[in-house]
Amino acid sequence: MEGLEAVRNSLHQCIEKEKEKLFQSNISFFLNSIQEEINEMERLGFSYKKQLEIINRASNRDIKYSTYIRYMKRKREKTPYSKRRVKRFKFEAMPNLDELY
Numbered sequence: 414m415e416g417l418e419a420v421r422n423s424l425h426q427c428i429e430k431e432k433e434k435l436f437q438s439n440i441s442f443f444l445n446s447i448q449e450e451i452n453e454m455e456r457l458g459f460s461y462k463k464q465l466e467i468i469n470r471a472s473n474r475d476i477k478y479s480t481y482i483r484y485m486k487r488k489r490e491k492t493p494y495s496k497r498r499v500k501r502f503k504f505e506a507m508p509n510l511d512e513l514y
Contacts, residue, residue, distance in 0.1 A: 440476060444468075444484055461485060 444451065447468070454464045465481045468474070 440480060441484060443472070443474070444481075 451464060451468075454467065459467070461482060462478065465476060465478055468481075469476055
C-alpha cells in the first residue's frame with residue numbers, strides 16, 4: 414500500500430512540474446509577444462514591479478512577480494552584452510580651461 418502511495422505522490426509531482434512548465438511556456442510566449450512594450454517601459458525607467466502591474470492590468474492576467482523576474486533574468490542572459498541596456502550618464506561639457514583663467 415505504501416508503494417502505491419509513493420507512486421501516486423511521484424505522479425502528482427510530475428504532473429505539477431509539467432503544468433508549471435506549460436504555464437511558464439505560455440507566459441514566456443505572451444511576454445515575448447509584447448517585448449517591444451516591455452522594452453519601452455524599461456527605457457522609461459519603470460521598475461519590474463510597475464511593469465508587471467501594468468501588464469497584468471492591461472491583459473487581465475495574474476502573472477506572479479517571481480515568474481516575471483525569472484523571465485527577465487532569462488531574457489537578460491540571452492541578450493548579448495553589447496545589446497544590453499547600458500545606463501548612460503549625461504555629463505556637462507567641460508569648460509574650456511583657457512576661459513577659466
